[in-house]
Amino acid sequence: MIIPINPNFKTKPEEYSEEEKIKLMTKGLTQDSLGIYNSLSDLTKDDIEKEISQIVKSFGIYLEFNRDKMKFDRVKDWIYMIRVAIPGGGPISSDQWRILDEVANKYTVSNAYTGYPQPSLKLTTRQDVQFHNVKKKDLVNAIRDIVQSKFYTLNGCGDNVRNTISCPISSYYGFDINRLAKKIAEYFRLPSKLYIQVFELDPNISSELENRESFQYSDNLLPRKFKIAIAGIIKINGSYVIDNCVEVRANDIGIVPVIEEGKIEGYQIYVGGSMGENNSYPTFSALALPIGTVSEEELVRVLDAIVRIQQEWGDRKNRHWARLKYLVYKMGVEWIREKVKEYSGIELGEIKDIDLSFKELHLGWIKLGDKWGYGIFIENGRVIDGKNGKVKSMIRYIVDNYYDVKLFITPNQHLIITQIDQREEFEKIFKEFGYGIRDGKAYSKLRINSIACVGFPTCKLSFTDSERFLPSLIDELERRGFSNVSASVGISGCVAQCSRPATHPISWVGSGYELYMLKIGGSNDHIGEPLIDWEENVIYLYQVPSKRLADVTEALLQLYEKNKDLGKDAGEVFRKLGNKKIIEYLKSHEKTRDLMKPHKFDTKIEGYREYHELLKQRINEVIKFKQG
Numbered sequence: 001m002i003i004p005i006n007p008n009f010k011t012k013p014e015e016y017s018e019e020e021k022i023k024l025m026t027k028g029l030t031q032d033s034l035g036i037y038n039s040l041s042d043l044t045k046d047d048i049e050k051e052i053s054q055i056v057k058s059f060g061i062y063l064e065f066n067r068d069k070m071k072f073d074r075v076k077d078w079i080y081m082i083r084v085a086i087p088g089g090g091p092i093s094s095d096q097w098r099i100l101d102e103v104a105n106k107y108t109v110s111n112a113y114t115g116y117p118q119p120s121l122k123l124t125t126r127q128d129v130q131f132h133n134v135k136k137k138d139l140v141n142a143i144r145d146i147v148q149s150k151f152y153t154l155n156g157c158g159d160n161v162r163n164t165i166s167c168p169i170s171s172y173y174g175f176d177i178n179r180l181a182k183k184i185a186e187y188f189r190l191p192s193k194l195y196i197q198v199f200e201l202d203p204n205i206s207s208e209l210e211n212r213e214s215f216q217y218s219d220n221l222l223p224r225k226f227k228i229a230i231a232g233i234i235k236i237n238g239s240y241v242i243d244n245c246v247e248v249r250a251n252d253i254g255i256v257p258v259i260e261e262g263k264i265e266g267y268q269i270y271v272g273g274s275m276g277e278n279n280s281y282p283t284f285s286a287l288a289l290p291i292g293t294v295s296e297e298e299l300v301r302v303l304d305a306i307v308r309i310q311q312e313w314g315d316r317k318n319r320h321w322a323r324l325k326y327l328v329y330k331m332g333v334e335w336i337r338e339k340v341k342e343y344s345g346i347e348l349g350e351i352k353d354i355d356l357s358f359k360e361l362h363l364g365w366i367k368l369g370d371k372w373g374y375g376i377f378i379e380n381g382r383v384i385d386g387k388n389g390k391v392k393s394m395i396r397y398i399v400d401n402y403y404d405v406k407l408f409i410t411p412n413q414h415l416i417i418t419q420i421d422q423r424e425e426f427e428k429i430f431k432e433f434g435y436g437i438r439d440g441k442a443y444s445k446l447r448i449n450s451i452a453c454v455g456f457p458t459c460k461l462s463f464t465d466s467e468r469f470l471p472s473l474i475d476e477l478e479r480r481g482f483s484n485v486s487a488s489v490g491i492s493g494c495v496a497q498c499s500r501p502a503t504h505p506i507s508w509v510g511s512g513y514e515l516y517m518l519k520i521g522g523s524n525d526h527i528g529e530p531l532i533d534w535e536e537n538v539i540y541l542y543q544v545p546s547k548r549l550a551d552v553t554e555a556l557l558q559l560y561e562k563n564k565d566l567g568k569d570a571g572e573v574f575r576k577l578g579n580k581k582i583i584e585y586l587k588s589h590e591k592t593r594d595l596m597k598p599h600k601f602d603t604k605i606e607g608y609r610e611y612h613e614l615l616k617q618r619i620n621e622v623i624k625f626k627q628g
Helices: 019-026 035-043 052-058 067-073 094-107 138-147 178-185 194-196 202-207 294-312 324-331 333-344 391-401 423-432 445-449 470-479 546-568 570-587 602-624
Strands: 061-065 076-086 121-123 127-136 229-232 233-235 237-241 253-259 261-272 289-296 363-367 371-376 406-409 417-418 488-491 508-510 516-518 529-533 538-540
Touching: 019 052, 035 052, 035 138, 035 194, 052 061, 061 067, 067 508, 067 529, 076 138, 094 121, 094 127, 094 138, 094 391, 127 470, 178 229, 194 202, 233 253, 233 470, 237 253, 253 294, 261 294, 289 294, 289 333, 289 602, 294 324, 294 333, 324 333, 324 602, 333 602, 391 417, 417 423, 445 470, 470 488, 470 546, 508 546, 516 546, 529 570, 529 602, 538 602, 546 570
Parallel strands: 229 253, 488 508
Antiparallel strands: 061 076, 076 127, 121 127, 233 237, 253 261, 261 289, 363 371, 371 417, 406 417, 508 516, 516 529, 529 538
C-alpha cells in the first residue's frame, strides 16, 4: 500500500522527530548543552556523536567518511567537509582568495582513495566554497583560518536559511543584486555566540555578525534547510534582460526583479521550489510558484513572513515532507498570500508574467563598464590542477600579481575575475597555465554546459559517483561526435540533487552504486522528471549501469537532433515528444533496447502523480492573481 503525501503541518511538540528534539536542546543554537566544544576537542576518536554532527551542520561542518575506503577496506575513515557561505558569490578580494587557497593547501591534503591528487577548493551551485577531506585534528584550526578572510561557515549547512545566492555581476549593469543578497543573508544569519565560543574565535567578530535587525529563529530552528535565490539583470544588445543564472524557481524562495523602463520597480516572489526527493516515501522535485509582487522596502518583511510561516507550519515529524514546497503545494497560493499578509501586514501585489528562460553562465570575456571580466570554466566546481590545466595555480598566480581584481563564484560553479585592465596579459596567463585545453582540444560546448555535484567518495548521502564520473562521460560523448550539441547533461550522486541536474534536458540521478535514474525534459524554467509510463504505472531507465550511460545519452541526443525544430531547446523538444514516444524510440534503438525493462516503483510514481494533480490546482490559483 502506498503512503500518501500527508505532511504533519504545525506539528505538536509531542510528535516532534528525534532531530527536532536534539535541536531544541541548543535553544536556537545559543547553548552548548550537548557538549559540542568538548566533542570537537576530543582527538582520541576521529568522529563525533550523531547528535552533535547534526548541530554542527549549522556551523558549516559535515561529518563524512571516505566511501571508497569503506568499499575496499570496510572501515570508516572519518573526514569532514567545511562549507563557507559567500552571499551572492562575492566579491572576493585577492587577500581573501589567498586565505581560502591556503586553507585548502594546509587542510585538504588528499590520499590514494579520494580521486583528487592535490589539495583543492570546491565551488558550489550555492556560491559557497567547500573544503573536503579535512581531518578532525585540523577542523577547529581550519575554521579559525577561514574566519580571517571575513567569510564565515555559519549558515553553511543545517536547518536554517542557507547562503543567499544571486547573479554575481548585475551590479556592473547598475543593479546591485549582490548587495541585496548580502542584506538578506545578514538578516537570516544564525546567532553567533555559540559559534564564537565553540571555535574560540575573537569575540570582537560578534560586532560583525550581530548588532543588527535579524530573523528570530525558534529553539529548534527551521524544520529543514531553506534556500533563497535572486535573479539578476544584465544588458544584451542594448536591452536589459532577466538573467536566471541562479535557476530561481529551484529554491524555497525565488526573488525576481520587475524591470520597467530600465529601473527596478519591485520584486516578484516565488515560493516552494526544491530538487530533493526521498526514495522511501512519495516525494517530488518542484519548481517555485509566483505568489505576487512587493516593493524593495517591503521585501525583507515579506521574506521574514514566509520563513516564519515555514518555521511555524512546516512538518517537524517527517523530514521527507518538511520542505516549504509541501506546505505551498498542499495549502495553495491563496493560503500563502493570506498568511503573508497576516504575518507581515503587507498585501502582495498582482502576479506578473516574467520570462525566466534566459540563463547566462558568465564564461569568457565580459565587458563590465570600462574594464573587463573573465569567467573561468571550473569543471564541476573543482578548483584543482588537472586535465583542464593548472587552474588552481593559475588563479593563485593572478591574485598574487593583480591585487585589484575581484572574484565572484557563479551559481553554476564557475569563477569570474573582474576589474581586469590588461586583457592581453591575462590571455598569456591562461595559455601558460594550460587553461582552455583538454586533451589538446578546446573545451567542448557539451562539457561547458553540463554539471555535476560532488558525489563519491566524500558525500555520505551519495549512492555513487557524480563529479568524478561526468568528465569521463563527456569524454566518451565527445569521441562519439557530440562535442558541440546544443544540449547538456546534469548528474547527481543522489536524490538530494545538489547540482540541480533536473534543470538540464538529460539528467542522471544516482539510484545505487554505479547505477543512475534518467530524468528527462528539464530546462532553465522547467523540471525534468523520471521516464514514467503513466498508463502502465512503471518507470523506465531507473537503474542504468554507469558503463551504459553513454549509450542512452547518445540515443537521446540523436533523438533531439532529429527533432530540434520542435522547440527552442532540448528540454522543450523532449517535453513535446512526451514520455510515450521517447520510450518507444529507446525500445527500438539498437544501443538501448536491452535496457528498456519496466520498473515498478510505486513511491516515485505516486509522488509525481500527486505533484501533477496539485500543480494543476496551483496554476489555476496563479492565473487568478495574475495581472489583468
